């Protein structure tokens with residue numbers, strides 16, 4: 001666990017990302033928990049400078065220090081792109097950080113978190129209590145089932161927003177990245193409804209982002225947009241989410257609502273929302289925008 005070049009007495013957790021030939025490491029004080037669930041391996045580390053760290057199947061998931069970047073950008077751009085999202089479903093997201101952001105919106109009447117692995121949430125409650133602060137909100141419902149099956153069973157036109165806050169497209173999350181899953185989401189969404197999904201790094205996963213966008217269009221979503229934002233914990237440190245909208249476009253968002261929001265955010269603002277939508281030329285070109 002000691003990285004070459006590090007002080008001899010320092011321990012590091014390092015995630016090597018083979019596809020991009022890069023690695024990201026955090027100096028740790030101790031590994032405080034490790035277990036194998038029926039779905040994946042979960043480890044919790046206490047770091048020297050980034051608070052707690054959750055690792056699933058060797059991949060960094062959440063740190064206390066930088067999770068706000070991801071959780072805010074997975075929630076607020078989509079919620080401010082919808083006129084009034086009353087019913088929200090989060091697929092994955094077991095650390096509960098996205099749920100916490102979603103419930104900051106008073107227009108949300110019900111938010112269902114559909115996480116396949118209950119242990120992720122139980123460990124988040126223990127080691128990331130700040131992310132779980134809204135778990136007992138009367139509008140919140142926590143289910144521990146497969147998100148693919150859950151979406152296939154939903155009543156047509158019953159949901160306003162689906163947020164897919166999943167692990168990478170391998171293992172239990174693989175089926176969350178294809179046209180069949182998007183078709184279930186499209187059917188379950190009301191007209192004007194939005195699907196938003198974490199879509200990996202614009203620097204190394206452009207082929208995946210392109211395939212996701214094609215599959216979303218195949219599932220009859222009318223408008224598709226990709227947003228980018230920093231996320232040091234994930235490979236390359238630059239991440240994205242992709243939004244798709246049913247029977248409506250994604251050209252504008254509720255700028256006034258975002259500017260006058262009655263809750264605190266640390267990364268999200270009208271300006272960072274606009275900045276996230278401004279794709280650099282190489283990304284626009286690769287995505288055919």
Ligand code: SAM
Pocket residue numbers: 039060061070091092093094095114115116117120145146147148165166167168171172173174176198
């Ligand atoms: N922010 C993280 C990222 O981009 O890597 C994801 C964090 S969250 C912990 C991801 C969650 O998705 C995991 O807890 C995992 O158990 C869950 N998950 C994976 N496949 C799933 C599925 N088919 N249905 C529901 N949850 C799923």
